Amino acid sequence: MLGFILRRAGLVIPTFLGITVLVFALIHMIPGDAVEALSGERGMDPARYARLVHEFGLDRPLYVQYLDYLGQVLRGNLGASISTHEPVLSEFLTLFPATLELSFCAMLLALLVGLPAGILAAVKRNTFLDYTVMGVSLTGFSMPIFWWALLLILLFSVTLGWTPVSGRIDILYDFPPVTGFMLIDSLLSGDAGAFKSALSHLILPTIALGTIPLAVVARMTRSAMLEVLREDYVRTARAKGISRLRVITIHALRNALIPVVTVIGLQVGTLLAGAILTETIFSWPGIGKWLVYAIQRRDYPVVQGGILLSASIIILVNLSVDILYGVINPRIRRST
Amino acid sequence: MSESTLTEMPGSAEATSASDAPPHPLRELMRYFFQNRGATVGLAVVCVLVLLALFADWVAPHSATEQFREATLAPPVWQDGGSSKFILGTDPVGRDMLSRLIYGTRLSLLIGFVSVSLSLSLGVVLGLLAGFFRGVTEIAIMRLMDVMLALPSLLLAVAIVAILGPGLINAMYAIGIVMLPHFARLTRAAVIGEMAKDYVNSSRIAGAGTLRLMFICILPNCAAPLIVQATLGFSNAILDAAALGFLGLGAQPPTPEWGSMLASALEFIQSAWWVVTFPGLAILISVLAFNLMGDGLRDALDPKLKQ
Amino acid sequence: MSLLEIQNLRVEFGPEKSPFRAVDNLDLNMEQGEIVGIVGESGSGKSVTALSMMGLIDYPGRVRAERMTFAGRDLLGMPERERNSMLGKDIAMIFQDPMTSLNPCFTVAYQLMETLRVHQGGSKKELRAQALALLQQVEIPDPETRLNAYPHQLSGGMSQRVMVAMAIACNPRLLIADEPTTALDVTVQAQMLELLLQLQRERGMALMLISHDLSVIAQTAQRVVVMYAGQVMEAGRVPDIFNAPQHPYTQALLASLPEYNVGRERLKTIPGVVPGQYDRPGGCLLNPRCSYAADVCRTTRPALSTTPATSAAQVRCHFPLGSDGLPTGHVR
Numbered sequence: 001m002l003g004f005i006l007r008r009a010g011l012v013i014p015t016f017l018g019i020t021v022l023v024f025a026l027i028h029m030i031p032g033d034a035v036e037a038l039s040g041e042r043g044m045d046p047a048r049y050a051r052l053v054h055e056f057g058l059d060r061p062l063y064v065q066y067l068d069y070l071g072q073v074l075r076g077n078l079g080a081s082i083s084t085h086e087p088v089l090s091e092f093l094t095l096f097p098a099t100l101e102l103s104f105c106a107m108l109l110a111l112l113v114g115l116p117a118g119i120l121a122a123v124k125r126n127t128f129l130d131y132t133v134m135g136v137s138l139t140g141f142s143m144p145i146f147w148w149a150l151l152l153i154l155l156f157s158v159t160l161g162w163t164p165v166s167g168r169i170d171i172l173y174d175f176p177p178v179t180g181f182m183l184i185d186s187l188l189s190g191d192a193g194a195f196k197s198a199l200s201h202l203i204l205p206t207i208a209l210g211t212i213p214l215a216v217v218a219r220m221t222r223s224a225m226l227e228v229l230r231e232d233y234v235r236t237a238r239a240k241g242i243s244r245l246r247v248i249t250i251h252a253l254r255n256a257l258i259p260v261v262t263v264i265g266l267q268v269g270t271l272l273a274g275a276i277l278t279e280t281i282f283s284w285p286g287i288g289k290w291l292v293y294a295i296q297r298r299d300y301p302v303v304q305g306g307i308l309l310s311a312s313i314i315i316l317v318n319l320s321v322d323i324l325y326g327v328i329n330p331r332i333r334r335s336t
Numbered sequence: 337m338s339e340s341t342l343t344e345m346p347g348s349a350e351a352t353s354a355s356d357a358p359p360h361p362l363r364e365l366m367r368y369f370f371q372n373r374g375a376t377v378g379l380a381v382v383c384v385l386v387l388l389a390l391f392a393d394w395v396a397p398h399s400a401t402e403q404f405r406e407a408t409l410a411p412p413v414w415q416d417g418g419s420s421k422f423i424l425g426t427d428p429v430g431r432d433m434l435s436r437l438i439y440g441t442r443l444s445l446l447i448g449f450v451s452v453s454l455s456l457s458l459g460v461v462l463g464l465l466a467g468f469f470r471g472v473t474e475i476a477i478m479r480l481m482d483v484m485l486a487l488p489s490l491l492l493a494v495a496i497v498a499i500l501g502p503g504l505i506n507a508m509y510a511i512g513i514v515m516l517p518h519f520a521r522l523t524r525a526a527v528i529g530e531m532a533k534d535y536v537n538s539s540r541i542a543g544a545g546t547l548r549l550m551f552i553c554i555l556p557n558c559a560a561p562l563i564v565q566a567t568l569g570f571s572n573a574i575l576d577a578a579a580l581g582f583l584g585l586g587a588q589p590p591t592p593e594w595g596s597m598l599a600s601a602l603e604f605i606q607s608a609w610w611v612v613t614f615p616g617l618a619i620l621i622s623v624l625a626f627n628l629m630g631d632g633l634r635d636a637l638d639p640k641l642k643q
Numbered sequence: 644m645s646l647l648e649i650q651n652l653r654v655e656f657g658p659e660k661s662p663f664r665a666v667d668n669l670d671l672n673m674e675q676g677e678i679v680g681i682v683g684e685s686g687s688g689k690s691v692t693a694l695s696m697m698g699l700i701d702y703p704g705r706v707r708a709e710r711m712t713f714a715g716r717d718l719l720g721m722p723e724r725e726r727n728s729m730l731g732k733d734i735a736m737i738f739q740d741p742m743t744s745l746n747p748c749f750t751v752a753y754q755l756m757e758t759l760r761v762h763q764g765g766s767k768k769e770l771r772a773q774a775l776a777l778l779q780q781v782e783i784p785d786p787e788t789r790l791n792a793y794p795h796q797l798s799g800g801m802s803q804r805v806m807v808a809m810a811i812a813c814n815p816r817l818l819i820a821d822e823p824t825t826a827l828d829v830t831v832q833a834q835m836l837e838l839l840l841q842l843q844r845e846r847g848m849a850l851m852l853i854s855h856d857l858s859v860i861a862q863t864a865q866r867v868v869v870m871y872a873g874q875v876m877e878a879g880r881v882p883d884i885f886n887a888p889q890h891p892y893t894q895a896l897l898a899s900l901p902e903y904n905v906g907r908e909r910l911k912t913i914p915g916v917v918p919g920q921y922d923r924p925g926g927c928l929l930n931p932r933c934s935y936a937a938d939v940c941r942t943t944r945p946a947l948s949t950t951p952a953t954s955a956a957q958v959r960c961h962f963p964l965g966s967d968g969l970p971t972g973h974v975r
Contacts, residue, residue: 018483030499142623144575146582147598147616150605158606232743239697240758240809241730254748273488277579292583295498307495311487330793331747
């Protein structure tokens, strides 16, 4: 098992290097260079320009510049934001828990609703229930989530007044961040009202962000279950006199989960992309909103660092999914 | 099995061959496709969208940008204060919603078409190269594709637009590039699968050149998954373009693009529901239609499911 | 009272108005400790018969019978809970393809112990000891390490032995073996058959052996049922049927065995294939492939009847074969 994990981890390194190349290249494709960006509209005399270019090391060969960049990245130096002058890494780390909290809740929603829905649809194949689940999940899959978020706000916040429109918690509550996760921090503060407020702020963003993963999980679970339910070993299990519920939840589901886990791993990318939209709409102070602001302000160090860090997280998540895949699928573990 | 035999019964063999001549593959495909009610509905909606886009100038009651100053934020016709002049109401500067939505169809389909064509053609070439030449070429291309896949599509699109600058054309490029790895991977997998087959060997022996082998022999045989992916790519492109427009990185006002229409109507969410609801509904319906069609095509083209 | 009694079993698929009858008008009785062979080509309804007894025919398949009882208990109207307590305990079944019949996600021990736990319970330690004993009984080498193996680490023969161990775990009174040797290597087939017979003798259980291979049935069974296209063509004691088949189909099956073809260049074959859903002929189902078919065979479906020649045998033919191997009362 350890060997399996190490082999998989080894595969991550080239992908990570590829991402750094890509991010490095993206920034170099920007018309004009950092010096021009500094000089602004007024222009700059050629001598000063040349000196600055040399100072920034922009006259060196590209590969030297890349290796220099890579060295900085590996030392954890991702540069500083142009607008706030804060190091990119520390800004990211401050904001990341908010995105993580939201993404986690969205994924939880997707699994808690999507898995049972998919299983039910497969077991009750070609019934009204099946058609309903499939119709709803295809609609969810096709949903523009920024619009869906607006509809949710329109219904629950504007019309019914049940939930707040934006932010993570009511400004009434003020307590020191311990973990960065508002639900946990509000619990630690010992104020029940704070927890309630944090929870109510979380509900709509969670639904908005969780909709697409939910739809994907439901569809994938259904098709995987349908395939597995036809297998010989399911018949064997039934011939052993095992109850229907146990056949479905233990024998069939365990095998059906193998493809579903892969899909769940892929959804982490979707979640981060969705966070860009969801956080913008709900003014959720996370990575997504941060990146959009950075792009609008042309804060390139933040864009560069933010993309690199998000991509690294996705790679790490995919790695853990790969390992989890080995745990639930004994055939993979020993062979490759 | 020992009892079975290769000798066919003469009578029955002739009888079946006369009545059940194998149907033309395309007709068979259509039969499976139209058996799927969802796919049929999807295709119908797509046809309507295409017609709307083509004949927008005749269908739309007003111009997409004409501002009726006397009727800003007019509600839809069925609500109090609505008029039949503006069936779906007007936006904050008095432009007719229905007309803007109809012209928006043109933009969305155009974005879909351009970005899918871009990524399809590039992706197919990359996939063919990788699958055909293997070795270093393959590793270089596929590694790059893996790296691109590691980034969420919208994040990558946002990054590309951030660099190229916001705008409709750049959004198309960005979306096209983002979808590239899917086409390249599909093509490569199909090519490698086909390369192992005897018909490729026989045409190689017959003296077919590399280009002929690549484009005439192999590519048509990989078409099925590419067609499905292209259809689904349309829905992705429409969705991502709308998202970019919504973030202010895609089409710029006053272009009647659905996503940017939504973004500019945000502040009126409480007072005028229609300016927010209809553009989103248009996106949802067109994305849903392409997804239904793509699902139907996949099922119809997948020989495993036919049996 | 017989252990198993089936009268007029029908298993149908497809539309209610024009159903496909996978099994039609089947009668079958089995006594305690008896070995009955069911023989027929692929698609003749052997497996469907077994699955319908187990209640494993799912909607939209329909199982109907005048009577289908096991040890006096009605198998058709039985509530699911009662059926589950009987399956794997009183009636057990092993399947054709051992490599796909074990769940790839669980170890051999887990799957064996699960059967034991569901039907008798006990502590984990006891269950494991029992599982180990079962593997020893089915003669798996190095049983202790095999307990922790996953199915993909076992060979086909080994997997089938595990399936057998699982089936006999709770001392069933009836074991249904559906083509237990077909998917195995020829060298392992005889061992597997020997193992099944030995377990059957030791435990006195009834064994329903389903096979397309007449020689397997001839070596093992006491009675045989010959099926064709969902119907019983001939049934009776093994020696009677093998020495003097009364049905042309049985005769043709026997004639295609290598043992009956010594000195010939080619094996005799039966032309054609078993009719499927859309091409079932009128009259006797066999008539397009029967060398003796007469006009009446093409118009009227014969009933299964006891013939005067050997009172124990039943045959479904207008012109049952006589002891000379030629049809009686045949007018061409």
